[in-house]
Amino acid sequence: MTSETETVASFDIHYRQYLGPGGEAAGGLPDFAGDHDVLRGLYRSMVLTRTFDKRAIALQRTGQLGTYASSLGQEATYAGIGHAMLPEDILVPSYREHGTCFIRGVPMSDILLYWGGDERGMAFEEAPHDFPVSVPIATHVLHAAGAAYALQYRGEPRAVAAVSGDGSTSKGDFYEALNVAGVWNLPCVFVVVNNQWAISVPRSKQSRAGTLAQKAIAAGIDGEQVDGNDVIVVKDRMEAALKKAREGGGPTVIEALTYRWHDHTTADDATRYRSAEELEAEQKKDPVERLRRYLTAAGGWDDEREQELAQRCKAEVDAEVDRYLNTEARAPETMFDHLYETLPSIYGDQREELKAKGKRDE
Amino acid sequence: MTSETETVASFDIHYRQYLGPGGEAAGGLPDFAGDHDVLRGLYRSMVLTRTFDKRAIALQRTGQLGTYASSLGQEATYAGIGHAMLPEDILVPSYREHGTCFIRGVPMSDILLYWGGDERGMAFEEAPHDFPVSVPIATHVLHAAGAAYALQYRGEPRAVAAVSGDGSTSKGDFYEALNVAGVWNLPCVFVVVNNQWAISVPRSKQSRAGTLAQKAIAAGIDGEQVDGNDVIVVKDRMEAALKKAREGGGPTVIEALTYRWHDHTTADDATRYRSAEELEAEQKKDPVERLRRYLTAAGGWDDEREQELAQRCKAEVDAEVDRYLNTEARAPETMFDHLYETLPSIYGDQREELKAKGKRDE
Amino acid sequence: MIEAVNTALAHELGADESVVLLGEDIGVNGGVFRATVGLQERFGEHRVLDTPLAETMIAGLSVGMAAQGLRPVAEIQFMGFIYPTVDQIISHASRMRNRTHGRLTCAMVLRAPFGGGIRAPEHHSESTEAMFAHMPGLRVVIPSSPARAYGLLLAAIRDPDPVVFLEPKRIYRMQKQEIEDNGEALPLDVCFTLRNGADITLVSWGASMHETLQAADKLQEDADISCEVIDVATIKPLDMSTILESVERTGRCVIVHEAARTCGVGAEIAAQLAEKGLLTLFAPVRRVTGYDTIMPLLRLEKHYLPGVDQIYRTVKETMEFA
Amino acid sequence: MIEAVNTALAHELGADESVVLLGEDIGVNGGVFRATVGLQERFGEHRVLDTPLAETMIAGLSVGMAAQGLRPVAEIQFMGFIYPTVDQIISHASRMRNRTHGRLTCAMVLRAPFGGGIRAPEHHSESTEAMFAHMPGLRVVIPSSPARAYGLLLAAIRDPDPVVFLEPKRIYRMQKQEIEDNGEALPLDVCFTLRNGADITLVSWGASMHETLQAADKLQEDADISCEVIDVATIKPLDMSTILESVERTGRCVIVHEAARTCGVGAEIAAQLAEKGLLTLFAPVRRVTGYDTIMPLLRLEKHYLPGVDQIYRTVKETMEFA
C-alpha cells in the first residue's frame, strides 16, 4: 500500500450471549433476569410453543393440517422477540413466528386455521396491527419499513419488528428495506433468524459474508449477533433495539444464531441433505433446557412446576386444536367476500355460480 | 457493554488517489505512469469522449439525436476502466459508459445510432462479447455475474467489468449480484460510478452508508474507494481487481468518486435541484485538466500536441457523426427480424401488414 | 393533462392527512414529467418523499404504509420500470385484504406514465396494462383527458383498495383543457361513452383514444359512418355492460389499443362480445393494436403505434363485412 | 411426469456441455419436487447449481450466462415466486436478441411448477401464464403428459430463444407413463390434437387437460357428443391454425383453463375465433376457468378449480345453443 491510501471507514460486529449451553451465566446478566417471574414467563412461552409445534406436526401427519413449518429448536429467539415487544409495537413475521404471535395474543386456533387452509386464521383481533404470515421470502421486510414510516409520520413512539431467515438476507427486498430504513432513520428492528438452513441450502451457500449482521453495514445501520438459543440475550438486545427505535434512534439488525431442528416444513425431508451428527450437536444447545437449568439452579424452578406447566400447555393446546377442528369450512362463494371492500357488480355472476356449485357439491 | 461481548468481525474501507486536483502527485505513482505513451493514451481517450459528448448534446438540441446521457466530468473513470481491461474481458455497461466503449473499439457512430433510435447501434462487432446499453437501473449487474460464471465455468482467464451508478446501489439487483459473486467467487469487478447524483436525488438520500464501497461488506467481498477524477488511480486499481478476478481471486467493488457536470440527460434540467456553486466547486477537480497538468509538468505534453489532438478528435467525431446521419432508417417490418431466431409463422401477417403500412407511408 | 394530475394530487394531500406521495425525483424536481411539481414545497418532505432508487421497495413500502392507515400514492417513473413492483402488487397489495379476511387493507395507488410516441429511449414506451388487468383484487385505471385524469385520480386515491393508475404520457401536454378543482371524483368501474353513434362501436383507452376519435370524425365526414366511441377508462374491473349494450345496438365493434395484441385487454373484450353478444354481431370484432414485437426505438416507433388510417380502414372493412 | 422432466434434463446435461441448471434446492436435495434428483451427483456442482435465495438473481444470472454461450435451465421453486423474475424476462431475456440486432442472444429456460390442487400453502397454486404470453420475444410452453414433458422440455432447452416452461404440478405424479429416453424433441409452436371429434372442440392446457379429457369421455358416453380435444401446449406463440381448422369443422368451442378468467389466455383464443371464425360458429365460445378472485387456501381450493361437471355442463349448453 502506498502513502496515498487513506482509511475512510471502519466497522466491528459484536456477538453477545448471557447463558452458555449448559445454562451457566457467561457474564453479568441484565436486570430483568433477576426477576424469576419474568424468566418463568419466558420459559412458559418456549414450552408452550414446543408443545404446539409437536401437536401441529402430528395433525399434519394425520391429514388434519396442511403443510406446516415448525419452530422446534428456535423457541428462545421467538419468545425473546415476543417478550421484548410492547403491545403497540408491530410484528411483521414470515411463517415460522407463531411462538411470537402467541405472546402477542394470537389464539393458537387461528394459526392452525391458517395452516389448515382457512383465511380466517389471519383475521385475529388480539394483535390487530400485526401483519399476517408472509410466504414470499423477504417481501414482508419491505412492509415493515413502510409500517415504520407510518409510525414515524404520525409521531407515534412505537416500533416495528421484522423477522426473517438467513435465506431471506440474499434477496434484494431484504437489502432494499434495510437501506431505506437507514436513510429514513425508521423505527424498525430487523431480526434475522439464522437457523443455518434455507430448506436444503446451508448458510455458507447463501453468502460469503462471515456474519449476516454485517448486512447492516451496507445500509449504514447498526448490526449485531446474539446467541439465538439464549432467550435472555435475545430479549435484552431486542428490548434495547426497540427502545432505540421508539426514541428516534433508527433501525437495527439483530442476527440470532440458532438451528432448525425439524424438517424445513412437513413437506420436507432434512435427512436428504444434512447429517444426524450435525443435528445432534446442535440439539445439545437446546434453548428450553438451557433456561430451565439456569432457573432451577437459581431456585426459580422445580419438577413440580415443570409437571404442572406441561399439563397446562397440553390442556391449552388440546382446547385450541378442538376449536380449530370444529371450525366449519366457509361457503365456497365467500372466496369473493374480501376481494374488494365492495365486490364490483361484474363479479356477481361468478359469485353466484360458486354458490350454486357449492349447493350441488353438498 | 458486559463481559460476554465478543468482536466477531472487523472491516476497513480504503480510499486511494495518485494525482491531486492540481495534477500534483499525491504519492508514489504506479509503474505504468512512468510511460508517457500510456498517459497520453489515457489523455486522448478522455479528450475524445469530451469532444463526443459535447457534439452529441448539440445534435440532440438540434433534433438530430434522441435523449442523450453525457459523461462530462466523468471521463477519467470511464477511460481508466477501458484502459485497464483486456480485449477478452467483458464490459457490462449501463448507459453512460460510451467513453469506455470507444476504447473497447465500438465506433462512435454506433453509439449515436442507438441514441438516435436505431437498434443497429448495439450490433457492433468490434467488442462482440460486450453487453449493450442497459437502461433499467442495476438489472445489468446481474448479467455481469452470469457472464462471469460462464467464464469461470469454461475455465477462461477472463474477467467481467460491471459499471453502474450511485443510484444503482440502492436496488436489490445490485446487492443480489454482489452476494452471488461473493459466494461463487466470480471473476467480476463491480465499478460504482458515484457521480453524486441519481437524476435529482443526491447521494446522501440513496443510503446512510458512509461509502458505497462498503456495500461489498454485505457480500463478504473486497470493496474500496478511489478518486474517480484521477485516471491513474482508476486504471491502477481496476487493473489490480481485474487481474485478481482472472486469477481466481474473486470479485471486487470499486467506488469511483466523481461528479456529473451536465444534466442527467438532455431531458433533464439540473438547475432545478442543485446549485451553481456546487457545480463550480466540482468542476475545479476536472479530470482532463488534471492529467494534462501532470503530463505537461512531467514534460510529456505541450500546446502543440494539445492543438493537434483537439483537431484530430474533432475530425474523428465529424466523420462519425456524418456516418450516423447518413444511415438510412430500417424498413418498418424489420422490427420483427430479431424477435426470434426464426420468426414464428403466426407473426407473418403482422410483418406483412407493417410492410404494406410502410409502403403507404412513403 | 399533467396539470390535472398535479391538481388532483394537491387536492388530496390537502384534504386527507393520510395521503403521502413517494417515488423517484418527485420532490424538489417535481417528477420527470412535473406531475408533482411544487407539492413537496407546499406539503413538506414527510408528505412528498424522494425515495432511494428501488421500485420493489417503493411498492413494498406502500403496502406496509397502507396496511397501517396511510394512503400512499407511489410514482413509478416510467411503466418500463414497473416490473420490479409486480411481485408486491400481485402477491401482497391485491391480497392483503383477502389474506387477513378484511383486517388489514391496502388503499394505495401506483401511478406510472405509460405508452409510446414521445421519442423516448428504450423501456420508456411500455403499455403492459394487461398484466395488471389479470390480477384479482386490483383496479387498473387509465384516463384519457384532463377532466378524467383529475376525477379518476381523486377516485383512485379515495378507493379503499389498490389501484394501478396509468397515465398516457403521449397526451400529457396535448389538451390544455382547464379543469375546475372542485374535488369531485368520477366513478371507477364504468366506461365513458364519449360519442354516441349508430353504425359501429369503437372501444379504446389511453392515448389511442385520440386516434380513435380522429378516425371517428373522419369516418363521419368522409364515409358518413356514425361511430359510438367508448373510453373504457377502468380496465379492471371491466364494465362490459356499457360495451355490450352499445354493440347490441350497432352490431359492429372495433377495439383499439397500443399494447401488443396477443393477450392484450382487447382480447378479453372481444372474447366477452363473442360470448355474450354473438347473435347481435353483424361482423367479426376486429382489434387495431400494437404489434406482437418489441416496441422499436424512436426511429420506427410511429410505425408500431395504431394510426388513424389503420383504425379508419379497419372500421370501413368491418362496415363492408357481410 | 416428474420423472420425464428429470430424464429430459439429464439427457441435455449429457448431450450439451453448455447446459447448466440453477435454482434453489435443486442440488443435493434434487428440487422440492425431485425434478433434478441425482443430477448434481451425476454432473457435478458446476453443472447443477444451488443458488442463494433470490429469484431476480436467478433470472438475471441466466440472462448473463446465456448471452455468453451457456444454456441455463433455471428452476423457480413455485410459480408463486416467479414474479421477481418478470423484470428480467420482459426487459432483457425477451429483448436481448432484438436489442443487439442478433449479436447477443438468450437461449435460456425458466422452469416452474404451477397450478393448484395439491393442498399447498398460500402462493403455491398460481397459474399466471397469461402474463408471460403477453411478452413479445418469449416462448411459453406447458406440457400435460410425461411424453410431452420430455419432448417439449428437450425442445425448450435446444431452442435459441428464451422459454418459460410451466409444469402442472398437480399431475406430476399422476400418470406413471414410461417414456423412452430417445432424445427426440417435440415441435414447439404447435397444438396437439389429443382426440378427434365432430361435434365440438375443447381447448385446454396444463393440468386442466385431464378434467377436459374426462369430460370428453363422459360426454361421449352419456350424451353421445363427440369432442375434439386440443392441448395448446405452446401458449406463446399461439398456434391458432390448428384450433381454427378444428372449430371450422365443429362450429363449437369451449376453452378450459385454471387461471383466472379475465385476460387469461382463453380470452385471446376466443377473440381470434370470433375474429377469424365468426361465420363458422354455431354457438358462442364459452370459457370454463378459474374465478377472478384470489386462489383460496386449501379448504376451498377445489371449488376454485374448473371441474369435470362444469366442463360437461358448459359443453351441453353449447351443444344445445341455437
Ligand SMILES: Cc1ncc(C[n+]2csc(CCOP(=O)(O)OP(=O)(O)O)c2C)c(N)n1
Ligand atoms: C421468494 C420465495 N422463493 C422461494 C420460496 C420457497 N421457500 C420457502 S421457505 C424457503 C427457505 C427460507 O429459508 P430462510 O429464509 O432461512 O427461513 P427458514 O425457513 O429457515 O426459517 C424457500 C426457498 C419462497 N417462499 N419465497
Ligand SMILES: Cc1ncc(C[n+]2csc(CCOP(=O)(O)OP(=O)(O)O)c2C)c(N)n1
Ligand atoms: C429501474 C429503473 N428505475 C428508474 C429509472 C429512471 N432513471 C434513469 S437514470 C436514473 C438515475 C440513475 O442514477 P445513477 O445510478 O447514479 O446513475 P447516473 O445516471 O448518475 O450515471 C433513473 C432514476 C431507470 N432507468 N430504471
Ligand SMILES: [Mg+2]
Ligand atoms: Mg433459515
Ligand SMILES: [Mg+2]
Ligand atoms: Mg449517479
